[in-house]
Amino acid sequence: xxxxxxxxxxxxxxxxxxxxxxxxxxxxxxxxxxxxxxxxxxxxxxxxxxxxxxxxxxxxxxxxxxxxxxxxxxxxxxxxxxxxxxxxxxxxxxxxxxxxxxxxxxxxxxxxxxxxxxxxxxxxxxxxxxxxxxxxxxxxxxxxxxxxxxxxxxxxxxxxxxxxxxxxxxxxxxxxxxxxxxxxxxxxxxxxxxxxxxxxxxxxxxxxxxxxxxxxxxxxxxxxxxxxxxxxxxxxxxxxxxxxxxxxxxxxxxxxxxxxxxxxxxxxxxxxxxxxxxxxxxxxxxxxxxxxxxxxxxxxxxxxxxxxxxxxxxxxxxxxxxxxxxxxxxxxxxxxxxxxxxxxxxxxxxxxxxxxxxxxxxxxxxxxxxxxx
Numbered sequence: 001x002x003x004x005x006x007x008x009x010x011x012x013x014x015x016x017x018x019x020x021x022x023x024x025x026x027x028x029x030x031x032x033x034x035x036x037x038x039x040x041x042x043x044x045x046x047x048x049x050x051x052x053x054x055x056x057x058x059x060x061x062x063x064x065x066x067x068x069x070x071x072x073x074x075x076x077x078x079x080x081x082x083x084x085x086x087x088x089x090x091x092x093x094x095x096x097x098x099x100x101x102x103x104x105x106x107x108x109x110x111x112x113x114x115x116x117x118x119x120x121x122x123x124x125x126x127x128x129x130x131x132x133x134x135x136x137x138x139x140x141x142x143x144x145x146x147x148x149x150x151x152x153x154x155x156x157x158x159x160x161x162x163x164x165x166x167x168x169x170x171x172x173x174x175x176x177x178x179x180x181x182x183x184x185x186x187x188x189x190x191x192x193x194x195x196x197x198x199x200x201x202x203x204x205x206x207x208x209x210x211x212x213x214x215x216x217x218x219x220x221x222x223x224x225x226x227x228x229x230x231x232x233x234x235x236x237x238x239x240x241x242x243x244x245x246x247x248x249x250x251x252x253x254x255x256x257x258x259x260x261x262x263x264x265x266x267x268x269x270x271x272x273x274x275x276x277x278x279x280x281x282x283x284x285x286x287x288x289x290x291x292x293x294x295x296x297x298x299x300x301x302x303x304x305x306x307x308x309x310x311x312x313x314x315x316x317x318x319x320x321x322x323x324x325x326x327x328x329x330x331x332x333x334x335x336x337x338x339x340x341x342x343x344x345x346x347x348x349x350x351x352x353x354x355x356x357x358x359x360x361x362x363x364x365x366x367x368x369x370x371x372x373x
Contacts (some may be wrong), residue, residue: 055084058118062088062110065120065333069095072337073102092120107282111332119334123281126327126344131295132314133354134179135160135169138301139364141220151244155254158240159261159357160224160298161233166265167350168272171228171298173221178294182313186306187214209305217300238262257356264353268346276327276347289323296354303365 070077078094080087088110096108099122107123140156143149163169172179190210193203227233241262246252273292283289294317302310329343 059084059088061116061334062118062120063091065118066091066095068333068336069099069108069120069122072333073099075099088118095120109281111330113332116332116334119332121333122331123278124329124331124343125282126276126329126347128295128324128326128351130318130324131351133296133351133358134302135163135298135354135358136301136303136361136365137172137220137224137298138217138304139361139366141224142364144224152251152254154240155244155258156361157227158233158237159258160228161230162237162261162265163354164228164298165231165234166270166272168274169296169298169354170293171221171225172300173218173225177297178317179297179299182310183214183217183300185313186210186309189309190214206305213300213304213306217304220300237265253360257353257360260349261353264346264349271346273327273347273350277325278328278330279325281328281330282326283323286323288321289325290318290321291325294318295324301365302362 067077069075075095075098078091080090082090092108092110099106099108103124105125105127107125109121109123110118111121112118137160140153140160143153143156164171170177170179172183174180190207193207241255241258244251244255244258246255273296277292279289279291299310301307327344327347331337
């Protein structure tokens with residue numbers, strides 16, 4: 001059921017906001033998708049009480065799905081002596097409470113699609129627990145400047161190309177991206193500090209280091225972004241990974257990581273992270289929310305002179321946002337769910353691989369600059 005409309009929904013209490021120390025960052029615009037999602041993700045949602053059509057059919061579909069859901073969760077079927085549609089609302093309230101007691105990550109709601117008008121359903125969310133998935137690129141940039149690191153540069157390039165082009169992970173040099181706003185804000189802070197006229201020599205040296213870092217990350221971003229956007233690298237992904245043969249323990253880690261990325265791409269060749277999320281299903285009335293374009297992304301470094309300031313900016317952005325867009329899985333109880341269905345396989349593997357990629361890059365993320373080829 002790809003083209004689905006929500007008929008009635010309810011959400012659990014939201015998680016606490018991310019920590020914040022100080023600072024105020026710029027507001028971030030909603031990022032435009034590079035590729036179109038499927039019909040399910042583009043569908044507009046309506047409340048249950050705007051239903052139209054045959055009441056008997058709606059009641060039959062709903063109570064049939066209610067029986068299936070109660071059987072699946074081993075619950076007693078709620079009873080109601082009220083008339084339509086109050087009987088639907090009453091029994092939904094009852095079963096929704098029972099489902100929440102089974103698992104607070106399960107959201108019980110009534111959905112409709114092209115073939116059904118009122119099917120009791122359960123939406124499961126993938127709990128990210130306020131995690132951030134940021135990939136540093138400084139190590140990659142340094143490798144790309146040295147001939148002896150050509151093999152690892154090529155390997156990381158195809159991984160970056162897959163994450164950016166297919167998974168839709170934003171790059172910090174993209175105009176309007178979340179990280180682009182953060183670096184713009186840092187640049188404004190430096191400019192304001194210069195205007196204050198502090199002549200302390202230590203402060204001057206610190207500002208100069210910050211300015212040099214901004215110049216380097218902007219220059220590197222301008223070179224890296226066209227490369228990872230190039231579809232040729234995605235087409236060469238399998239060949240590059242297959243031809244990469246480790247020569248030591250460190251290269252073995254990269255080889256294994258790349259093979260798992262390739263397996264994920266083969267199994268889900270068109271799956272992007274935004275397509276795993278349906279913001280209209282869970283907490284649809286929340287306007288302030290942490291989107292997947294904000295908790296994922298490529299950035300310059302987590303070990304440079306902006307480390308603390310960048311952390312504060314991100315926390316400042318997130319402190320007032322009570323909702324985080326998380327991947328969802330939908331169970332329609334017009335029939336019994338498949339017993340061997342596995343939810344969130346793509347998401348679990350993707351986030352694990354992104355964390356491993358980040359950790360390997362962090363191991364070689366330092367100030368050393370290799371000679372330019």
